[in-house]
Amino acid sequence: MKRTIFLLSISSFFILTFHNTYASDNLQGETAVWKAGVAKVLITPEQPMWMAGYGSRNHPSEGTETDLWAKALAIEDVNGKQAVLVTIDNVGIGKEMVDHIRNRLKTKFGLVSSQTIFNCSHTHSGPV
Numbered sequence: 001m002k003r004t005i006f007l008l009s010i011s012s013f014f015i016l017t018f019h020n021t022y023a024s025d026n027l028q029g030e031t032a033v034w035k036a037g038v039a040k041v042l043i044t045p046e047q048p049m050w051m052a053g054y055g056s057r058n059h060p061s062e063g064t065e066t067d068l069w070a071k072a073l074a075i076e077d078v079n080g081k082q083a084v085l086v087t088i089d090n091v092g093i094g095k096e097m098v099d100h101i102r103n104r105l106k107t108k109f110g111l112v113s114s115q116t117i118f119n120c121s122h123t124h125s126g127p128v
């Protein structure tokens with residue numbers, strides 16, 4: 001919960017900062033409108049899994065202490081330029097998965113790879 005509030009606070013800060021800067025510098029009195037949307041999906045495995053970062057561990061996980069999430073922030077500036085930030089509660093994400101997600105974003109929304117950013121929390125409380 002604290003992390004969600006933190007992420008929303010940071011996102012709001014950047015959106016308001018860019019909105020105010022753009023409105024005052026480039027629109028000369030016109031109202032600038034940025035659009036933003038957020039989404040999240042629960043990615044906590046339902047079955048025991050091997051944990052990332054526990055090389056000496058000799059058995060899979062034994063339950064769930066906290067949920068793991070994948071979240072997205074999509075923004076669009078006043079000129080219609082769009083970008084998406086995806087965060088994942090995991091140690092890392094492979095190139096194949098990133099390419100797969102980027103291909104889906106391009107097919108569904110017309111976004112190219114330069115419009116997407118992927119971030120992993122590097123949690124060792126998640127699966128390999």
